[in-house]
Amino acid sequence: MRKMRFNADYQSRLISAVFNLLYPSVCPLCGTKPDHFIYAPICPGCWKSIQRYSGPSCSICSNPFSSAYGSLCASCMDKKPHFIKATSFGLYEDSLATAINLFKFHGIKRLSRPLGSLLLDHDMHGIDALVPVPLSIRSLRKRGFNQSLLLAHTIARTRNLRIISDGLIKKTETPPQLGLPAKHRLKNTRGAFRAVKNFSGMRVLLIDDVMTTGATANECSRQLLTAGADEVSVLTLARSSML
């Protein structure tokens, strides 16, 4: 038993040593050298600081509220979105935002596993398929991978769910949504996505890394419903506040 533990410890240290040799880096959040390759370059301490958001938020789109003054945000009150519910693990800030940026913009694809694992607690009972929010061909070529698809893979593997990654396409580039007024956000995304498969009778869980205004999730949901989906819900790692 002791020998086995020694071997496991030795193996783990060896992997970390090799990793640090190959990827000499320090944790971008605290400056220490990570001793665990799973989250690296983020150190285990900073990874553990990634927290689930449990404060007040809109009961449909999860837009965080500064105080618990109601159950719906102004946007959902004005017009209900096409998805039945959007859920985000945490807020797009601190260590979670850093991890997502390293994954997405610095090509550290192995972070898709620990990041995707944050979403495994979500109730997926009755879900027929996971649909990752697609990238345009241009963005996909530039990045080399679709971060939402990698997250969906982590979920699908553990929860034994089907992924439909070629049923929704992004036709045009859309500029970043943050800071734009609501009517411009909708105009930006309207017609940017198209469902190219039949989703008849399906309950779909749309997967994305960050939900900013909800306009992308809303337009993808509209397309999926047009293609026959029974209902669409949305799951993202982080929510950027619209405030």
Ligand SMILES: [Zn+2]
């Ligand atoms: Zn750290």
Ligand SMILES: [Zn+2]
């Ligand atoms: Zn809302």
